[in-house]
Amino acid sequence: MINKKVFSETKDKLIKINILVVSGFLIIFSLFTYFYFQSITYNSIDTKLKEEYEYISLQINRSSYLNPIVLNDPRDLVYIYDHDRLIYYTKTDYFDNIVPNDTNEKINSCFTYKNGKYTFRELPVTINNLKIRIIRNIDSELSLLRQLLFVIGIGIVFSVIITYFIALYLTKKALLPIENAWYTQAKFIQDASHELRTPITIVSSKLQSLLTVPSNTINDEVETIADAMNETRRLKKMISDLLSLSKEDAITTLNIEKVNISQLVEEIYRDYEDIALMQNKKFTYENNLKNNFINSDKNKLRQLILIFIDNAFKYTNIDEEINILLNEKDDNIICTIRDTGIGIKESDLSHIFDRFFRSDDVRNKDIDGSGIGLSIAKMISINLNCKIKPYSVENEGSKFEIIIPRYID
Known part of the structure; x- marks a missing residue:
């Protein structure tokens, strides 16, 4: 009989492999998507900060830096230092009391840091011995990235669940021809054994009957011998047909x-x-x-x-x-x-x-x-x-x- 445990174990392995492969692709694709949008987000912020710097630099060159500076984007903060002394900063209703700590990051290079519960993206530059820090709060952008990450995570979980059921269905479909072939082979062996047993049994019984009457001549047992020969021919024909069938199965x-x-x-x-x-x-x-x-x-x-x-x-x-x-x-x-x-x-x-x-x-x-x-x-x-x-x-x-x-x- 067919060992059903083999099919069960094979099915489980195929399902696990399918889930692992799909999950791997989903995770790789999700990470690529997340980091791609993260890169786009930071590049967009950096571009805005650089545009803000160009806008501010024109105002400083035209007039005294003590004059109020008009910002291109009201979300930005500007801090101007003469050496280590803060001589100007923008006041806004949203960040009126926040003065980010000075940092020692590389000049003219954007970087991210936290100040309290807020996260900032900063571009420090120098003009005429002045250090200008252009800062933007990026909590809203990070919140969107976190939401994207959450949606991706939920999508992966649901995709894995859906993949499990799809893999279960496809595995059953994939194993069905193999299972049918196995059952067919088992049935073929059983049928062949049954069909071959009959003529062998008849020939064996005829030969045994001859042994019970050793004194009889061929003429006395001609019918018995004829029956045995008929079954032998039938057996030979059956074996020949089986060989023909196996050759056709294997033909290339x-x-x-x-x-x-x-x-x-x-x-x-x-x-x-x-x-x-x-x-x-x-x-x-x-x-x-x-x-x-x-x-x-x-x-x-x-x-x-x-x-x-x-x-x-x-x-x-x-x-x-x-x-x-x-x-x-x-x-x-x-x-x-x-x-x-x-x-x-x-x-x-x-x-x-x-x-x-x-x-x-x-x-x-x-x-x-x-x-x-x-x-x-x-x-x-x-x-x-x-x-x-x-x-x-x-x-x-x-x-x-x-x-x-x-x-x-």
């Missing part, structure tokens, strides 16, 4: 060549004509092609058509009909194999390509077969880019359309 290259499909089908038709006569069945072939040539793998195409013709003969009775029809539509060849045999139940039609599937009616009628042929046909059709369309009515017959492209990509 095709022998693409120019194929005369009319000639190919005619050869198959001639091979089965004698069989049809011996079984008293009507076997016909009709070719409506104008262009007989396609590019494909001739041997695999032959094998594909043979599977359906072999099934048509297997599931038809005396005096019933089997027909091969070749038509063309657009860039496709449509090979139709039709019979008037036992047909397929509508409920079974969707399972006919499953490995080892055989309907109860077929098993009850003891019709020889392993249930692998159509699975091989399905794999060949995938490798050749063909499509198979089955149609069937129980007790009226079946029809299979093989849509063959003229050119394989």
Whole structure:
């Protein structure tokens, strides 16, 4: 049985990896966004301070620095020092009683500092032995940056939660084909074991029965030996089909060549004509092609058509009909194999390509077969880019359309 813990652990790992990857990208993007806007904010403030300096310097050069200085932006503060003595500062209603401490920061370079509960951005410059400090309170800008950081944090949290559910859904979708393949493989092994067990059991019982009567001659046990040989042939056929199926599963290259499909089908038709006569069945072939040539793998195409013709003969009775029809539509060849045999139940039609599937009616009628042929046909059709369309009515017959492209990509 399949260890479900493997899928559970794999799913958890994939979810964690998805969350870590998405969270990592979100954090990197959020940090980039925050520092980008922080840089823009400080650059904007510094530009305003420099503009303020240009505006103030013109006033100082025009008149005495003791005259009231008009500020370009009322939010700015200006402090003028003659050596270490404060000789002028702006008075505002908002910062009337605040006189920031003098700093020893580099002249002509903007910097940020705190004074009490306030945060300032300052540009110190010198003019004519005067030190001018142009200062702006940036608490409002920092408040906006903090709000941006809070919004980014909330966005990351919600994104991680949403990512978890998306990762859970996508992981389930991603693991579904693997899980189905695992279940299919397990079922295939179980079915193969069951199908192989039956002929082996029969052969073993026949051989044991021979050992119980060692004095009997071959003539006495001819029926027993014949049964054992039939089961051996059936076992050999089943193993051959399993090998064919595994080869089609693992195929990586095709022998693409120019194929005369009319000639190919005619050869198959001639091979089965004698069989049809011996079984008293009507076997016909009709070719409506104008262009007989396609590019494909001739041997695999032959094998594909043979599977359906072999099934048509297997599931038809005396005096019933089997027909091969070749038509063309657009860039496709449509090979139709039709019979008037036992047909397929509508409920079974969707399972006919499953490995080892055989309907109860077929098993009850003891019709020889392993249930692998159509699975091989399905794999060949995938490798050749063909499509198979089955149609069937129980007790009226079946029809299979093989849509063959003229050119394989």
